[in-house]
């Protein structure tokens with residue numbers, strides 16, 4: 001029985017490794033840096049199987065999908081956690097940055113779900129790490145937020161299509177990881193309701209085992225989700241832009 005975790009070398013990814021390594025026979029730790037993967041193996045032991053793949057590269061993603069098809073492992077957990085965030089207006093991003101972000105955040109996660117599902121028995125789990133930014137459009141993190149909205153929608157539908165496999169979209173607000181810039185436009189950035197990565201992962205695992213299709217770890221962001229459902233999104237976007245204006 002195995003767990004496949006993408007972005008295993010990142011802050012949230014490593015928290016998943018820490019919790020799942022004792023539950024399965026192997027953790028396929030997917031990452032693009034050999035050094036970081038080796039260090040993960042040193043720290044968590046022989047159950048870690050480093051799988052080097054750059055998820056912005058179609059060839060690497062297809063090779064990983066083929067490896068799954070050939071080895072036919074019994075997959076208990078698929079955690080699509082790898083993600084990138086390029087903030088700023090879409091017109092300020094290069095074509096390459098846009099293409100890579102959509103490939104990593106959405107395309108790779110989608111293809112891995114497709115490749116893994118045939119090898120997932122009843123009672124297994126797919127956790128796709130989306131974001132609370134999926135709940136409404138967020139100008140100036142437009143592309144990131146839209147990529148996570150795709151993942152949220154995709155995961156909830158997948159959960160209905162695949163009885164027996166619980167699919168959960170994990171939607172934390174700000175998480176204290178290296179993904180978040182400390183300063184922007186000369187200001188120290190404030191992140192309301194920020195939580196540690198460990199809390200996100202504890203609550204994601206608890207929620208997926210309870211059969212939830214969406215996991216939001218803090219009361220603050222559960223309340224934000226409620227507000228985004230009952231408030232016109234034009235108004236939500238106006239408030240959001242007001243909050244982040246000085247950082248742009």
Ligand SMILES: NC(=O)c1ccc[n+]([C@@H]2O[C@H](COP(=O)([O-])OP(=O)(O)OC[C@H]3O[C@@H](n4cnc5c(N)ncnc54)[C@H](OP(=O)(O)O)[C@@H]3O)[C@@H](O)[C@H]2O)c1
Nearest residue numbers: 007009010011012054055056081082083131174175177179
């Ligand atoms: N931090 C937040 O506030 C927050 C909030 C909501 C959701 N999330 C989501 O949580 C997930 C994990 O992010 P994090 O906060 O833990 O940040 P992180 O520490 O920067 O982790 C991101 C992970 O993605 C991997 N990755 C990036 N580009 C890749 C590529 N081309 N191929 C393969 N792997 C790649 C990174 O690999 P390297 O180690 O090689 O860089 C790293 O392991 C992401 O999907 C993110 O969108 C984060």
